[in-house]
Amino acid sequence: MPKNRPYLFYELTNSICSQCLRKTEAKVIFEEGRVYLWKHCPRHGREKVLISTDVDYYKRCREFLKPAEMPQVWNTPIRYGCPYDCGLCPDHEQHSCLTLVEVTDHCNLQCPICYAESSPNRTTWRSLAEIERMLDAVVRNEGEPDIVQISGGEPTLHPQFFDILDMAKARPIRHLMVNTNGIRIAQDREFVRRLAAYMPGFEIYLQFDSLEKEALMNLRGADLREIRRKAVEHLNEFNISTTLVVTLKKGVNDGEIGRVIQYGLEQPAVRGVTFQPIQAAGRTEAFDPSRDRLTLSEVRQKIIEQSGVFAAEDIIPVPCHPDCLAMGYALKLNGNVIPLTGLIDPQILLEGGRNTIVFEQDQSLQERIFHLFSTSHSPQSSALSLRSLLCCLPQVALPDSIGYENVFRVIIMQFLDAHNFDVRSVKKSCVHIVHPDGRIIPFDTYNLFYRDGREEVLKALRDERQMEDRHV
Template structure:
């Protein structure tokens, strides 16, 4: 009997990248890669590269922990995922991180911007609107792990510090400020004032490249000097910072290792987050087939280029393993020691475990165990290793060890209409607060719920009702 040229692995539900209607999809293995194959009765067949590493893809299916639910639901199940976001009771993960967008305006007009922000777009949300959004996050989470103040460019909001005060007084554990760094680079007094919000405060700094051509293509302007001045100010006031890198295939992906090494040398930098470009918002120069990077490709670049993280050090994040990968290291006195590969994966998957299985040098094992013991009492202010090895920056550490000794690398791959997988999006843990109070996964927000895009969603819902 003739054989197909691929191995059928799984079945899921996706959407047509043209009309956004739900379609059936197969997951297949072919030529050592993972593909999604789907067919829309109106727009035809699509074949989308999902992963370049079959073994890692399979690991993601196993590396998953029980779902953690929000304290309330915001919408009902009526039309099916992804058309009921809000969150609906069919969603499988609470908000590990929730974006609080306070403006659509920006002081840049980046050729790549998921929010399509610009100096001429939108306005500033009022304190009343922002309070409603914040209260909705708190009602869902009680004590939110991370709220990321975002935009547009949030630092240009005329009531920025009033908003920051409002969030700081809330029960949120950690605040991130998502920024392009222009204000931080040009206003030292502004940065000095930001430092007063420590601890539990972090800068999420756009940092895509060291090269003029790449910055101009991604951001529309050469920001090399701005980024360095921003880092200088953040180092001066020792404000915890994550460098955020939007990666586009063939443009800046050769800089992965260089950016990690740069971050390791900055006293303020706690890690780097890599975000492969998705087809959302404003994309002036983007070809989904030629410019897209998969999570597995970025993971391999980190392994090949960083000089720090090996194969065992970059593992899936258990709450959403399809979309998130992480690697943690401990840095002190110029020495960087990767940690993730030393840990039995069950430590990450089973909250009840209190032992560690290490796989490396005995002296390092003793050192790391001493620094990050799992046996502290509940009254202790020390951070457990189990808490450390997550995508969330929990900051209390024992003795002379501090958050400054932690360096993490995260890959955060968002879904768009091409690689959309309902099975995976149900586990999304990065969400956005809608102005009306709904809490919506980042992936579906940009596809269906941002601004006027909800009009198209209404048409899809009407068709479902007719059926």
């Protein structure tokens, strides 16, 4: 009688050893309803990493594939193979949906989980000339970038912060975001008033991890509850489009997912919530990946269970990077919340919105009659094109009476680290960071190989790869 393995072998990919970062072969296996990455490093042995708690959803992600959208130019040649050629190289399979421009390493917090290891002790400010070159690099690659996010450190502390925003707004960037911990927004109402002048096409990406003191102390090292309350109050006052950004750590704040969504729905300025499980990169104090890691599928299930808004069919993979991005959209009308994503025909989603669907709700709310996924917009219309905010979505045409303030989105954004790194997946990464030298590098690989002094490690790996190739 043949002996069966206790798992199903699903596919083969490449990963990296979480200790030495050398490239390794990896199996994707299904075992007891979960998905694992099982890899072997000749130097450090076997490693088994949980990558999904939902086999069916993991397989469904393979259905959400569409032809890759390329940048206008490539920045580096293919020499050593992924992930050692980032910049972007011609082997990458996705352009930049969102590009971060980091303007400083300085921060007024020293968060125990900061991927950039920013702190009050780091005092590096990028000059306007350097930032201008970085913005130009994004425009060179994208022509009209979908989203550019000014980040740090804490970017609002940059002494020439508004000059940076002026430079960004002077370029053909469809949507500009500022990634901030909200301290200056909470403490300086005049600063917030000046921010309002950059609307529309401008958004605050506000750190908002928890409503509880203990969780904030664990994640940020400070009780920021009053700061968050005051920041949201100021943003509501000036109606500045805001996304609440929740960094999730298992057992710390994952029980608050529904509360944060409900809180966001109650705020006039909040357009959505983004959930980001901790990436094991940078400064990760008291974070054990075997104990504290959350997968995208776990976060998705918690949204379904806790939100009271989104059902399973409403949180779907994002086609540009389905392994690491999931989304759900809803419409806020007259105190009602209407989930939209479950109404999408997946084929229309994958075709990029070349068809039109007309969806009619009950006649008691005439505003609920709208067209979904139309490819045309009148330049005079105030209707929102979601496609201009996330390139992998079809366009959404809404009546003139319905604007961006009526749209609420939930996004799960999972970044790969040395443990769950999958070369097949990272090739589709669409969230990128501008290197100071102008290369555009996926967020996942930037924090592993390209931030601060890590390129010395990368150089050693490249040299080793080159020696191996010579022997072959």
